[in-house]
Amino acid sequence: MQPTMTYEKHALLPEVATQASARAGAGLSWKAKLALAALGALGWFRLDARLEQGRIIKHGHHHNSDWGSFPHTDDPFHFLPCTNATVPPGLDEAHPLEAWMRLYDPNPQHWSRGNGSRSLYLCGWLDVPLDYTNTSDKRVARLAVTKLQHAPERSKRTMIVEPGGPGGSGTSLVWRKAELFAQKYTDDTFDVLGWDPRGVNVSQPSISCFPYDADRDRWNLLTTRFHRESEPREAMLKADAMNQAILEACKREYGDVAGMLTTAFVARDLDEIRKALGEEVVNGYFISYGTGIGQTYVNMFPHAVGRLMLDGTEYVRDQRLIGGFGWAALDNITAAFHDGFLGECVDAGPDHCKLAQPLPGSTSLPTKSDLIKAMDGLFGRLVERPIPAHTEESGPMIISYTQLVSLIYGALYNPLGWDALAAAMHDLLQGNTSMVARMVDSWEYNPALPVAKHSSDELGMLVICSDQYDSPLPPDYDVETNGEGWYLDLWKSMVEQSEIGGNGRFLDVLPCRHWNATFGAPKEVYRGDLDHDLSHPVLLIAEAYDPATPLRNGRRLLREMGKNARLIAHHGYGHSSRDTSTCTDTIMREYMLHGTVPEEQETQCKADAKPYRYTEAKSSAQLVEEWKISMAETQMLRGKTSRRRRV
Ligand SMILES: *[C@@H]1O[C@H](CO)[C@@H](O)[C@H](O)[C@H]1NC(C)=O
Ligand SMILES: *[C@@H]1O[C@H](CO)[C@@H](O)[C@H](O)[C@H]1NC(C)=O
Ligand SMILES: *[C@@H]1O[C@H](CO)[C@@H](O)[C@H](O)[C@H]1NC(C)=O
Ligand SMILES: *[C@@H]1O[C@H](CO)[C@@H](O)[C@H](O)[C@H]1NC(C)=O
Ligand SMILES: *[C@@H]1O[C@H](CO)[C@@H](O)[C@H](O)[C@H]1NC(C)=O
Numbered sequence: 001m002q003p004t005m006t007y008e009k010h011a012l013l014p015e016v017a018t019q020a021s022a023r024a025g026a027g028l029s030w031k032a033k034l035a036l037a038a039l040g041a042l043g044w045f046r047l048d049a050r051l052e053q054g055r056i057i058k059h060g061h062h063h064n065s066d067w068g069s070f071p072h073t074d075d076p077f078h079f080l081p082c083t084n085a086t087v088p089p090g091l092d093e094a095h096p097l098e099a100w101m102r103l104y105d106p107n108p109q110h111w112s113r114g115n116g117s118r119s120l121y122l123c124g125w126l127d128v129p130l131d132y133t134n135t136s137d138k139r140v141a142r143l144a145v146t147k148l149q150h151a152p153e154r155s156k157r158t159m160i161v162e163p164g165g166p167g168g169s170g171t172s173l174v175w176r177k178a179e180l181f182a183q184k185y186t187d188d189t190f191d192v193l194g195w196d197p198r199g200v201n202v203s204q205p206s207i208s209c210f211p212y213d214a215d216r217d218r219w220n221l222l223t224t225r226f227h228r229e230s231e232p233r234e235a236m237l238k239a240d241a242m243n244q245a246i247l248e249a250c251k252r253e254y255g256d257v258a259g260m261l262t263t264a265f266v267a268r269d270l271d272e273i274r275k276a277l278g279e280e281v282v283n284g285y286f287i288s289y290g291t292g293i294g295q296t297y298v299n300m301f302p303h304a305v306g307r308l309m310l311d312g313t314e315y316v317r318d319q320r321l322i323g324g325f326g327w328a329a330l331d332n333i334t335a336a337f338h339d340g341f342l343g344e345c346v347d348a349g350p351d352h353c354k355l356a357q358p359l360p361g362s363t364s365l366p367t368k369s370d371l372i373k374a375m376d377g378l379f380g381r382l383v384e385r386p387i388p389a390h391t392e393e394s395g396p397m398i399i400s401y402t403q404l405v406s407l408i409y410g411a412l413y414n415p416l417g418w419d420a421l422a423a424a425m426h427d428l429l430q431g432n433t434s435m436v437a438r439m440v441d442s443w444e445y446n447p448a449l450p451v452a453k454h455s456s457d458e459l460g461m462l463v464i465c466s467d468q469y470d471s472p473l474p475p476d477y478d479v480e481t482n483g484e485g486w487y488l489d490l491w492k493s494m495v496e497q498s499e500i501g502g503n504g505r506f507l508d509v510l511p512c513r514h515w516n517a518t519f520g521a522p523k524e525v526y527r528g529d530l531d532h533d534l535s536h537p538v539l540l541i542a543e544a545y546d547p548a549t550p551l552r553n554g555r556r557l558l559r560e561m562g563k564n565a566r567l568i569a570h571h572g573y574g575h576s577s578r579d580t581s582t583c584t585d586t587i588m589r590e591y592m593l594h595g596t597v598p599e600e601q602e603t604q605c606k607a608d609a610k611p612y613r614y615t616e617a618k619s620s621a622q623l624v625e626e627w628k629i630s631m632a633e634t635q636m637l638r639g640k641t642s643r644r645r646r647v
């Protein structure tokens with residue numbers, strides 16, 4: 001069979017074929033490949049490319065696959081089977097669709113498939129207005145989209161997923177979790193789609209105000225000191241000057257785009273995605289800050305709400321207030337540390353949790369309060385003087401108070417990492433830094449490699465600060481000094497409420513001190529109520545020991561949403577309902593599959609198992625490995641990619 005093609009401008013086929021053979025690594029020429037294809041070894045395809053209103057539409061057929069051609073005609077996402085090259089074309093690309101189509105690899109054997117024999121990962125992009133408030137502004141945001149589709153025929157419904165942050169990558173979440181979510185919550189009856197929000201990861205523009213990640217890391221190491229380790233005013237003003245410099249760098253790089261990243265605009269993007277899917281309502285699973293996008297969306301578009309689960313619920317009204325992203329997160333961090341990480345360790349006993357072995361200088365097993373005291377003593381010694389350490393990867397290093405506290409706060413997001421951290425703490429108390437050094441040393445920058453990553457880390461502060469720009473000023477806010485005293489008091493009180501989380505959360509909101517002077521009013525924020533009558537109730541899930549979104553926030557949201565929501569109070573550890581509960585999972589599944597909600601406003605669900613107890617003994621290397629996996633998962637929800645100051 002001869003391939004047929006027509007084209008007017010570019011010889012598309014040879015480029016496609018060259019890329020395909022390059023990727024196949026077979027070293028075959030284009031002609032040889034076609035010959036093979038004709039023999040049916042790789043299947044065959046027909047390209048029928050034509051230029052239509054400046055756009056090339058291609059029709060190809062692959063007999064080994066029943067998926068038809070890519071991209072499908074009139075597919076607003078221009079989906080192609082994902083390969084490692086299918087990232088959206090740059091905004092400076094004059095002919096984005098043509099550039100995109102050159103990435104099409106027609107060989108089905110190169111496509112990323114799910115576990116199900118028929119499922120396929122599709123990669124695409126959607127252009128949306130950069131500024132929804134100004135129709136004469138023709139700039140676009142190009143949103144990267146990844147979809148797990150179960151079969152060539154689309155499922156009736158799509159579950160849209162959003163990991164939070166701000167700054168978390170939805171495409172990344174799809175790669176990691178779409179199969180699990182589809183199976184667990186929908187019996188594989190929903191396709192799963194994730195997008196990188198404007199400013200994030202491979203969506204464009206992608207916000208990064210440092211030339212290289214290593215530059216950001218260097219800044220952070222130079223300036224970051226937590227409250228107890230510093231003279232607070234001096235430390236705050238140093239961090240503050242740094243923040244001002246960062247915001248000014250963002251302005252230099254991105255100009256007015258910084259005011260177009262608010263949660264209200266992200267909610268509009270979500271509605272564009274819904275329309276592009278051709279679905280009447282949004283069905284989805286939104287986590288953490290994603291629940292703020294969800295709350296905003298359902299109240300801006302109350303008639304387009306399907307089955308939407310908001311897990312790890314914030315109360316988005318808090319995000320309208322100065323400092324709210326910080327102080328609203330703290331309620332249950334101390335309980336998670338004391339009752340969870342330390343208390344459950346004692347309960348599990350020394351066979352399951354190394355930190356429950358006798359403390360140095362003692363022969364008896366420690367109680368929970370012994371461990372609390374021991375940790376506080378350790379913090380005190382680190383404040384006095386960091387402990388020298390060493391790793392193979394980075395050579396000499398120190399374990400500082402700030403680093404250790406950050407490490408613990410990160411661990412509270414995910415009990416999967418507790419075995420490792422407890423062992424590392426035990427060793428550290430004995431004077432052995434080897435394990436904790438490997439865990440602290442999470443720097444991804446490899447000076448031996450020429451490729452420098454460019455992470456969208458500053459997106460978070462731009463979203464957080466623009467969302468709260470017009471907050472009423474607290475009565476004790478000293479306008480003269482732009483709130484210097486108020487911020488200093490805030491830091492102190494946040495750390496008093498939670499030594500573990502108060503510092504990181506404070507440093508998240510401190511940059512907002514310079515928002516107004518740098519950027520002024522963003523284009524749009526949502527300031528309406530959250531009690532609109534919805535076309536379908538949403539399902540909230542909030543956790544009793546959540547270190548970022550305490551249960552209280554879910555309850556306050558429920559009170560405002562009334563009959564338009566139901567809440568699962570999930571009694572487990574970690575951020576969002578990752579601490580598995582059959583009770584929680586059953587309700588989520590019934591909701592996604594059938595749209596049903598519990599009658600009661602609030603349902604109590606308990607995690608199935610306790611942390612620590614069910615693990616067999618592991619080597620420290622295995623534990624560190626497990627730790628890295630748990631942190632990679634957690635990082636997705638925190639929207640930070642490189643070694644960070646903020647946690
Ligand atoms: C894609 O993967 C192939 C083989 O796995 C590799 O040779 C190539 O460099 C990768 N391309 C990109 C852009 O990462
Ligand atoms: C709207 O966009 C146009 C074109 O970019 C620009 O000239 C104008 O200043 C914008 N208006 C506002 C209010 O930003
Ligand atoms: C960015 O997106 C790419 C492509 O979807 C994905 O492979 C990668 O994991 C994402 N990166 C981050 C840091 O989320
Ligand atoms: C996919 O298959 C692999 C190997 O059988 C398994 O380990 C993994 O859990 C499966 N993933 C899902 C989401 O079912
Ligand atoms: C979480 O914090 C609230 C205060 O907002 C408190 O009432 C509740 O007891 C805490 N939960 C736990 C498990 O300690």
Ligand SMILES: *[C@@H]1O[C@H](CO)[C@@H](O)[C@H](O)[C@H]1NC(C)=O
Pocket residue numbers: 427432433434435620
């Ligand atoms: C320190 O702990 C590591 C395990 O992480 C172990 O391999 C090493 O032998 C210990 N060092 C000393 C001096 O005990």
Ligand SMILES: *[C@@H]1O[C@H](CO)[C@@H](O)[C@H](O)[C@H]1NC(C)=O
Pocket residue numbers: 469470471472473516520521
């Ligand atoms: C920032 O400006 C807005 C008006 O655009 C004002 O309402 C708000 O009080 C200002 N915030 C601070 C911290 O000065």
